[in-house]
Structures are given as structure tokens and as C-alpha cells.
Amino acid sequence: VETLEWNGRHADELSAPIPLGSNRMIAPEPLGVVAAFTPWNYPAVLIARKLAPALAAGCPVILKGAEETPS
Secondary structure, eight states: OHHHHHHHHHGGGGGOOOOTTOOOOOOOSOOSOEEEEOOSSSHHHHHHHHHHHHHHTTOOEEEEOOTTOOO
């Protein structure tokens, strides 16, 4: 839950205004589908660490958990 909350709080930074004189370009649009493969250990935590930032950026996610993950 902490990972999801942290990414939710920082999602606004993706569309934050660019300071004057800055040499950056930010295009606030999703880049595409995120493929997330997670290992068997700590499945919920590792899924959240990949899922939350992708969803905050507006990207769809395809998630594949390890076959060895206990149910």
C-alpha cells in the first residue's frame, strides 16, 4: 500500500510546469504498454513497484507473475 500511495502523491510531478530557462522537454503522455514480469518472492510488493508508476503515468500494464509463485 505504501508504494501505491507514494506513486499517487508524486503522479502530479509528471505534469509539473517547467522552470523558465530550463533545457528540458516533457511530453505528458503515455509512451505505451508496460510489460511487467515479476519473480516468485514477495509477489505483491514487487507487482506494486512496477504497476503503480506505470498506471500513474497513464500506461496500460500487462502483468505476468512467476509460475512458481505460491497461491
